[in-house]
Amino acid sequence: MSDAPRYRFAPSPTGFFHVGGARTALYNWALALRTGGTFVLRVEDTDESRNSPEWTQGIIDALSWLGIDSKSPRFEGPYFQSQNAELHVAAALRLFDAGNAYWCDLTPDQIQARAKETGKQGYDGYSRDRGLTGGPGQVLRFRVPAGKTIVTDLVRGDVEFANDTIEDFVLLRSNGSPMFLLANVVDDIEMKITNVVRAEEHLPNTPKQQMLWEALGHAAPIWAHVPVLVNEQRKKLSKRRDKVALEQYREEGILPDAMINYLMTLGWAPAGDTEIVPWSRIVDEFRLEDVNHSPAFFDIKKLASFNGDYIRAMTLEAFIEASAPVLAASQAWPSDRFNAQVFAQAAPLVQTRVVTLSEVPAMVDFLFLADPAIDEDAWTKTMSADFAREVLTDFATSVATSEWNHDSLKAILETWTEAHGLKLGKTQAPIRVAVTGRTVGPPLFESIEILGRDETIRRLNSGIARLG
RNA sequence: GGCCCCAUCGUCUAGUGGCCUAGGACACCACCCUCUCAAGGUGGCGGCACGGGUUCGAAUCCCGUUGGGGCUGCCA
DSSP, X not given: OTTSOEEXXXXXXXXXXXXXXXXXXXXXXXHHHHHXXXXXXXXXXXXXGGOOHHHHHHHHHHHXXXXXXXXXXXXXXXXXXXXXXXXXXXXXXXXXXXXXXXXXXXXXXXXXXXXXXXXXXXXXXXXXXXXXXXXXXXXXXXXXXXSEEEEEETTTEEEEXXXXXXXXXXXXXXXXXXXXXXXXXXXXXXXXXOEEEEXXXXXXXXXXXXXXXXXXTXXXXXXXXXXXXXXXXXXXXOTTTSOOBHHHHHHTTOOHHHHHHHHHTSSOOOSSSOSOOOHHHHHHHXXXXXXXXXXXXXXXXXXHHHHHHHHHHSOHHHHHHHHHHHHHHOOSXXXXXXXXXXXXXXXXXXXXXXXXXXXXXXXXXXXXXXXXXXXXXXXXXXXXXXXXXXXXXXXXXXXXXXXXXHHXXXXXXXXXXXXXXXXXXXXXXXXXXHHHSSSOSSOHHHXXXXXXXXXXXXXXXXXXXXXX
16 A cells, blocks of 8 residues: 555645635545545645644634545644754755755845846846855755756646746745745655645646755656636635635535535536536546646635535435524524524425525524514515505404414415405515515415414514504 | 646536537526425527638647736745
């Protein structure tokens, strides 16, 4: 098993979990599962400003929500890049000793000034042969060899870079700390990573990393650069502009299975005519070679549709259980008025009517409010019907002594409706508004049945009173 | 500017030279069902960026154009 592939996911902790990162993690996880390989989590925390212990827990929690279980035998880590700093520096020094790196005392300002002078871009290799020996204020730069670098990529094929278009990049900062490129490669070597699957934005870095692997005496891993996720403007999803936090979707009632399934269909599709497929099938079918080459728009509407499908596919028990937290957290009614048994009765009525769990409370609030919140527009619209008062009055009278189930309740109104030459769609409206406060909602007669006779009659009468 | 990547309905995709008068999904529209709203069912709208090749035959291969995107830091 020593040749089982080792995949890795290497996020930098930034305080929230990016949906793009989630997809990359899922790709790596699916691959590790199918190949009998390992998923290594490494937190790239070498930038002080991106380092906070709770961020790390956030990553673990987010992965776990996505079904990437840190206790699975397929999972390894988390490792922390910051803890390997000594290794990174040692590798850099080895590179210097071997002549693959050299010291440079140019400041960023000086580099810019030189570039302006020569009319060229970036650092020009000024210190290559100056024989500097290091010390305060000097950075260590990699000596990019002549020739070209060919990156063999599982999704993109061979990508060729002319080495003279790659400047001698910094390995060690002037304060002696290692840069990301170096740290990343040294860690990957150290952790025996065989497959690097990451977002396309890293592709331009790849020739540099490949040169590092080789200079350090190792064969480069198998690369795969998957397309980035973009917004409606076709720009890379960004924290500032876009809704990218996985946690936010979780809070809004997106189901993990829906998110997982949706994310996997961005840039890839399972065989057949349906995109809604269980994770087990994704694991069986997912291949990097089949991943699309172009950026994919993260479409919240389609995500919502997937979520609706997943909600409807749940058993009633599962739906009730999944709704419990949002119900408990809801501010829609005084918490002591909530009744789990009542909700359980209403649950089948709401399950087909919500797309996210967060919509559940608004669907049943009239059951838990002392008085339903009357929507004014709904009221004026429905109560302006000339039969409104009469239907309310007659219905209240009839149901006072009728059998208490939705079929009889419906039959009562149907009889009344026919006798008045009207349509049930019309006559139910005033009753619905008086009882629930709105023109839309779960089926009326079922709702009334659950609400109970006394409360229904009370609301009907208070509606009549409100009519004046 | 330089380097690199990409290009099938509005969006996500199927498609790897003939099965394509291009299939599915989301969105949208219509109809059916129906106590409202959903769900469900049926149907519709809508696409191979453009121009050259190669080939008996091109969405599929090649070149160019155009258009998008990414990277370009002593961030990761």
